[in-house]
Amino acid sequence: MKRFEEDIRKANRIGITGHVRPDGDCTSSCLALYNYLQENYNADRTKTIDLHLEPIAEPFRFLTSSNCIQSDYKDEEPYDLFFALDCGSLDRLGAAQYYAMQAKKTVNIDHHISNTGFASVTLMVSDSSSTCEVLYDLFDVDKISKATAEALYLGIVHDTGVFKHSNTTEKTMAIAGKLITLGATPNKIIDETFYQKTFVQNQVLGRCLLESILLLDGKIIVSSISKRAQNFYNVVPSDLDGVIDQLRITKGVEVAIFLREDDVQEYKVSMRSNGIVDVSKIAVFFGGGGHILAAGCSMKGSLHDVINNLTIGIEHQLKNAEKC
Ligand code: 5GP
Ligand code: MN
Ligand code: MN
Structure with missing residues (x-):
């Protein structure tokens, strides 16, 4: 020291x-x-x-x-x-x-x-x-x-x-x-x-994977969990920790996004990149931070708007990378 x-x-x-x-x-x-x-x-x-x-x-x-x-x-x-x-x-x-x-x-x-x-x-x-x-x-x-x-x-x-x-x-x-x-x-x-996962952590992971969607020709994967579902399973945020990592390893995916609803129309955003996209730039833009390949932020708005706003930035970076 x-x-x-x-x-x-x-x-x-x-x-x-x-x-x-x-x-x-x-x-x-x-x-x-x-x-x-x-x-x-x-x-x-x-x-x-x-x-x-x-x-x-x-x-x-x-x-x-x-x-x-x-x-x-x-x-x-x-x-x-x-x-x-x-x-x-x-x-x-x-x-x-x-x-x-x-x-x-x-x-x-x-x-x-x-x-x-x-x-x-x-x-x-x-x-x-x-x-x-x-x-x-x-x-x-x-x-x-x-x-x-x-x-x-x-x-x-x-x-x-x-x-x-x-x-x-x-x-x-x-x-x-x-x-x-x-x-x-x-x-x-x-x-x-x-x-090691508890039974309920595995159940929630399964549900988040089942409800995930692919965007941009499979380059982005998104999943979310509502406050209501979190209450139903009686989970705390740390119970959801492994979800984003599982989403990230989906074949063909460049960026994984996981949205946890913390309050009405308020989401905690986790992002992971497989290399091309610098997700810290996107997180910082929305008031958060992190690393190039793992970053997060909090965002307000409807689920649709939050996903849309995040994907605009990701798509922009992917297009720029294609040009080089
Ligand atoms: P995670 O997705 O695991 O919550 O976070 C990924 C990385 O981004 C971590 O290094 C974490 O510290 C950072 N991060 C997540 N959310 C925020 C946020 O709201 N603000 C800032 N500054 N960093 C965040
Ligand atoms: Mn750390
Ligand atoms: Mn940390």
Whole structure:
């Protein structure tokens, strides 16, 4: 942690957070940093280190210190040092953005190409598979405990889709290998936190696939789930996490879109590209962000209008690519 060594040593009050609706990389990077700081910089417990994060998905709760997560926003004395992880813009921090704004120094560690540079210090590595990979580079390997290794490994597994997305590099694999040596258990983490689905998660996945449609000669696949259907199955947003990945691997598809109705005529948009289209550009245009091949945003309007507005941008990029 050489780069932030002095800041950490000087700080009495340190806060850590990640983005709203924490995914595997967000949850793990926050827990990995929390464990690393507690173990290596706070052995005498003289510092206050707080971890603020929205409630995490059930399969991640085995990670060490997940019981230390504080999910209720409280009026806190300003932090001397505040880490915002896996998050490219202030609004994505949800209620925790107020801690970030009040902190004496905010450090943003991230890998989103759409990063807005909202923090006092930004460490954004867009070609890194995950924020966990960025953190691994910051950490002193000799000081990574089994608990921290497990968290870092889980984050890398989730953001690379189990080492299959194009963000998986030789370096990513080497880091994952080292994390196994340090105590991470691949079979448990991959099966129990990534592939395993509850009965209802499988049912909803099936329904979303059944109701998917192809547009633009099969280059775009779209599916959506209404609020009513989510209530019927009694699912929370994280129950829908695998849907977009399954849509993306449909043969012939360039872009997959999944729309989750959050409120009347309000949709959370997930997009995945197979290479030609930069979906982060489309997400940023509609006020969101992400990576070139995986991005998202929130949009208002009828389902028809939302799909139409997204596909205009995608079609435009596909046509431009054809010209070259
Ligand atoms: P997902 O589709 O899995 O929710 O998100 C894909 C990627 O896009 C993630 O890296 C996520 O952080 C980013 N992303 C998703 N939704 C939003 C959004 O509303 N705003 C921003 N800035 N990024 C988003
Ligand atoms: Mn994330
Ligand atoms: Mn990430």
